[in-house]
Amino acid sequence: MGTTQLESVPEPKYWHLKTVLSEALDSEFAVGEILPNERELAARFGVARATLRQALEQLELEGRLQRRRGVGTTVAPPRVGVAVGTEQRTWPGASGDDWQPRDSVPAVPPATVADALETARDEEVHLVSRTRMTHGQPVAAELLYVPRGSVPALSGIDAPSGTARARAVLRELYRLRLDGEDRAVELGSARADDAKALDRLPGAPVLVVTTRFFAEGRTAALSVATYRADTCRLTFGDGGGVEIHHGPERQAS
């Protein structure tokens, strides 16, 4: 059993350091405060730079720290709850949602998306891109794939591209009766273009939410939304946001 083996493995050094650093953050630093540089921190805690960096990475994963280009490492505010699944199902672009349409272009989707949409693998669909804003900050970037068959009345004349085109696609989607939706959440790393939209570096950890929208017995649209994992907590269900603020290690007894 792997478990037995693991029991004899001592906790890695960075893990212990992480716990110590976490306590220091609570007692000595305020939200938004810039941490001393790596050299100083390594000296203060008597560890190698590599060990320090691993501990900082852990704290970043847990949303305690933010590393920003040109600013340094700062103490992160608590994550913001962002509602993803709600009781009422609605099409993307319903009034009151906080997504901003950016563009719509014709595009051949990746094979896995084409299969889910039951379109031919070389068939173009409407590819709508949107950004979700919360408290004035971009928190998610979305690619929404809409087969032409889902919006047959869409005309190319009055809004050939850009935001107006995106709005036109969403408006047409609205004519369909939404029968249901399902979602999957997984860990990913930010693609270059999403990273740019979210003001992150390429490769930053993100939460990828894939949603299928069902209408008329098939998948009428498919959304791949990339959420900032550092600042967002995704919320689902009845009661609005879950107001439990800290990462898992702080909830242990």
Place this chain on the structure above:
Amino acid sequence: MGTTQLESVPEPKYWHLKTVLSEALDSEFAVGEILPNERELAARFGVARATLRQALEQLELEGRLQRRRGVGTTVAPPRVGVAVGTEQRTWPGASGDDWQPRDSVPAVPPATVADALETARDEEVHLVSRTRMTHGQPVAAELLYVPRGSVPALSGIDAPSGTARARAVLRELYRLRLDGEDRAVELGSARADDAKALDRLPGAPVLVVTTRFFAEGRTAALSVATYRADTCRLTFGDGGGVEIHHGPERQAS
């Protein structure tokens, strides 16, 4: 605007390498195959070890690679869809769920949990620990906090501890009428004990699902479940698993 600044930043070297490596994985390696060691890979692609390591970390985030102690880096199978939210709400431990109770002990919960449960900060609750098994593999470890007020008829006589005690707490919870539940999903890093249960190293990225169970106008139980982020995709909603297999960068046009 931060965005404008970022536009002039070239893609980091590891990002390009990641794309190249990803293509090599598709064309040259099978699922489960062990990759050459870092030295060989760095030489083959003409990059520094540090750059290689960053690219491997990205691919691990995206679920393409798995790094295992004593084995090396292997090509990961597609992530497994694990249902988290369903149409029917049920208490933890309902028949047919794939969670295995491990233990139940009295414990003072963290302050944030106590506040959500509306218990006094120094009040002990039942702390039930469970492991979720999928296809014989542990995919999640859970801490379930149950205030004594939620299970008033529980007697300490016949099952003072262990699995039997955990089952007794869950059985008593079942007497309450479940009015609703809500959930939050966020990124975290595995605590030492969860890491052990999940056969991962401490600090590995995990998806933390916090669920509040509502009954009789209050939060009757609160669960903090830690899912392996490398092998799991969390699914929600009507249609069962979303069968879109690959990470975000493979879904781009």
